[in-house]
Amino acid sequence: MWVASQSFHMRPVHRIEYPENLEKIMKPSDFPALDVFICTADPYKEPPINVVNTALSVMAYDYPTEKVSVYVSDDGGSALTLFAFMEAAKFASHWLPFCREKNIMVRSPEVYFSTSNHSWCSETEKIKALYESMKSRVEHVVETGNVSDEYVNGDEEREAFSKWTDGFTRQDHPTVIQVF
Template sequence: MTMEGRITQQPLPLHAYKLLRRTTLNRLFMAVHTVGILALLYHHVHTLLFTTSSITFSLLLLLSDVVLAFIWGCSQAFHFRPIRRCELLHNLKEAVEEKDFPAVDIFICTADPHKEPPMGTVNTALSVMAYDYPPEKASVYVSDDGGAQATLFAFMEAAKFARHWLPFCRDNQLVERCPQAYFSSTSYSSPAAEADRLKVIS
């Protein structure tokens, strides 16, 4: 609530998270391990203070264990509170207007059409172009280091197919937007007539 008494609406969350079950076990393991490290360091310090022989070897052991303990401690930040995040995409358009979406540049690299079949590259490009994102905000670039004629021809044909595929994805709100994956999946059944026509075109 503001100073003038008006209620301000909280922005919609764009993600949520859930604490994983293994958190308690992780923290228990960290506690036991920490006790062991402290006991080891105490032993090293006690040896240094009360030894009558050369302290060089004991000092080196202490330094090495301190370094290893520091590295281990830094790595435990990922295990202290493990969570699983999920995106709330349905809130995106309500929280941010489409005109405020950032511009995105997407680069697809390929080189050898024998090792990277052009159909795979074409399917990648088509699925990226079919993203549920403002078309004027997304730019797709294909870099073919090999300059293969097969890749060029594949993209010339893909440009023709994209005129049908992109509206089809948007009109039917497809989740699987890669043509090859869509036509080989079990979800290929909804708009049967149009989907069959697209399969023939592809």
């Protein structure tokens, strides 16, 4: 085994990446569609805020926005996960342009705000406050176990949550499809 591995040590391969040349090679219209599927089943075993951070980081990829689709499948049919993604959709309207404008490489908001190796400015503070507000609302809903009326804004959200009735269980529930 030692003899077989020595050839790699005698002639190592060094690669250099040039990401700035990628734009010269491919135009945005040449990029293939990026479809990401996120599956979850239990909001207590897989906290919705973690699933939301995953989806937000995928949506913030440096990729043509019209080519990125994120699909979330919640097999447990949880209103908590739906609420988390409704909140994430509102936050994404601020987070995604911020990532593109500042050329942020760490695109998960949780990770970005927990590290201190980035520049702080008033806009960063504003985005962090929006994220913390979203996170606290989602965590409060998960702690209480239901989405109260104080968090539901508008008829469209009210209609989406009206599907959760007394007969709605994790094992037996109708299909709920929501597009954000």
